[in-house]
Amino acid sequence: MVFSPSRCLFTSTLILGITIAVSSSSWLGAWMGLELNLLSFIPLILMKDNQYSSEAALKYFLIQALGSTVLLISAVMILIKIDMFTASLTSALLLKAGAAPFHSWFPPTLEGMMWSQALMLMTIQKIAPMSLLSFYIKEQEILVSMSVILSAIVGALGGLNQTFLRKLLAYSSINHMAWMMSALMMSESAWVLYFVVYSLVNMSVVMLMMVSQSYHFNHLVKFTSHKPATKMIMSMSLLSLGGLPPFTGFIPKWMIIQQLCSMKMFLILGFLLTSSLFTLFYYLRMTMSSLVLSSFKTKWNLNFKHFNNKIIFMSLSVNLMGLILISLASMVMT
Template sequence: MFLIPSHLLFFSTLVFGTMMAVSSSSWFTAWMGLELNLLSFIPLISSETNQFSSEASLKYFLTQALASAMILLASSAMMAGVMFSYFLLSIALLIKMGAAPFHMWFPMVAEGVGWMQFIILSTIQKVAPMALLSHTTDSSYWMILLVASTSAAVGAVGGINQLMLRKLMAYSSIGHTAWMLSAMLISESLWAVYFGIYCITSSTISLFFFYKQAYHLNHLISSNFQNTPQSCIMFMSLLSLGGLPPFTGFIPKWITIQELSSSSYLFLTFFLITGTLINLYYYLRLALGSFMMSSTMLGWQFLQENKVSWTVVLLIFLNLAGLLVSPVIFLTG
C-alpha cells in the first residue's frame, strides 16, 4: 500500500494530523488535527479493487464528520461556560474511537477495507481521540466507566457469531478499547503501555491474514493454512491477543487488573475479565479451525504465495516475548 506515492503522502499527513491533535494546546487546533487525520484516511480506504471501499469511505466520513461537529459545538459551549460541554466532547471522542455504545460504524467500516487499512483504523486512528479523552477524565469519569463496561460486553458478545475475520477483529478491537479506557482511569502511562502492546499483537494477526489473503473463517481451513509451524504461530499470536498467560498480551492486562483492584474498581474488573474469557473462546475457534479441519474439504485459492514476511516474524517474536518476560516479573515481584 505504501509503495504508491499518493498513499505515502496521505499516510504522512495522517500521522502529522495525529501528532498535531495530540500535542495541541487548544481544542480548536486539536479539531484541526483530527480533520487532517480524517481527510488523509479517506483516500487510503478508497480502492478500485475493493467494491465495498466506497461504502466504507462514506460511512467513515459521515460518522467522523458528525463527531467533529460535536467537538466544535462542545468547544464553543466551553467558552460560554455551559455545563454539558465536557459531556458532549467526551461523546464525540468516543464516537471517533468506536467505543460502545457508539460502535455501530466500526465493524461496518472494517468489513469494507483491506487488512493494511484495518491496521491503521484499529491502531493509529485511536491515538488522537484517546489522548484527548485522557484530558477529560475528571469531568467525564462516570461516562468513561460506563462506556468501558459496555465496550467489554459488546466486544465479547459481538464477535461470537462472526464468520468474517475483519468484523471479528473489529469486535476484538472494541473489547480492547474497554481495557484501554479502564487503564486511562488509572494513569496515562498505563494506557500508553497497554495501547503499545495491543498494537503489536493486533498488527501481528492482521498482517498474517493479509499475507494469507484470509477474509472468511473458512479460509483458515484451506490448504494455504495447512502448514503446522505457521498454524502454531497464528495459534500463539491469537492467545497473546486474548491475554492468556504467559504471552505478551497478558502483561498489560495483568498490570491493569492489579491497579483496578487496588483502586476498588471491582465491578469494572469483573466485566473486563468476563469479556476477555469470551474473546478467548472465539480466538480458540479461529486457531483450532486451522489445526483440526482437513484441507480437502474446501478448495479456496489465494492470491499470493504461501509466504510470511520478516516483518511478521519480528512482530511474532515481540508477541511471544512474554514467555520469557512473565517468569522474570513473577520471580522478581
C-alpha cells in the same frame, strides 16, 4: 502491499494530523488535527476501487464529521464557561474512537476495508481520540465507566456469531477499547503500554491474515495445509490477542487487573474479566479452525508465496515477548 507515492503522502499527513491533535494546546488545534487525519484516511480507504471501499469511506466520513461537529460545538461552549458540554465532548471522542454505545458504525465500516486500512483503523486511528479523552476522563468518570462496561459486553457478545474475520476483529477491538479506557482512568502511561502491546499483537494477526488472503472462517483452513510453524505462530498470535498467559497480550491486562483491584473498582473488573472469557472463546474457535480443521478444496488453492521469514520472525518475537517480560517482572518484584 505496494507503497505508492500517494499512499506515502496520505500516510504522512495522517500521522501529521495525529501529532497536531495530540500536541495541540487548544481544542481548535485538536479539531484541525482530527480533520487533517480524517481527510488523509479517506483516500487510503479508497485505494482499493470497489463498492465496499466506497461504502466504508462514506460511512467513516459521515460518522467522523458528526463527531467533529459535536466536538467543535462542545469546545466552544466550554470556552464560554458552559461546563455541561463536557459530557457531549467526551461522547464525541468516544464516537470517534468507536467505543460503545457509539460503536454501531465500527464493524460494518471495517468490514469494507482492506486488511492494511483495517489495521490502521483498529490501532493508530485511536491515538488522537484517546489522548484527547484523557483531559476530561476524571471529570466524566461515570460516563467513561459506563462506556467501559458497555464496550466489554458488546465486544464480547458481538463477536460470538461472526464468521467474517474483519467484523470479528472489529468486535475484538471494541472489547480492547474497554481495557484501554480502564487503563486511561489510571494513568496515561498505562494506556500507552496497553495500546502499544495491543497494536503489535494485532499487527502480527492482521499480517498473517493479509498474506494468506483470509477474510472468512472458511479461509482459515488454509493454515492446516501449511507448515506446522506457521500454524503454531497463527495460533499463538490469536491467543496472545485474547490475553491468554503467558503470551505478550496478557501482560498489560495483568497490570490493569492489579491496578483495578488496588483502586477497588471491582464492578468494572468483573465485566472486563467476564468479557475476556467470551472473547477468548472466539479466539480459540479461530485457532481450532486454523490448526485442526482441514479442507480438500482449499489445498489446491493455497498461495503462501508471501510468507517470508521476516513475517514469521516478527510474529514469533511479538507473541513470545510476554515470557521475557514476566521473567523480568518477577526478578524486579523479588
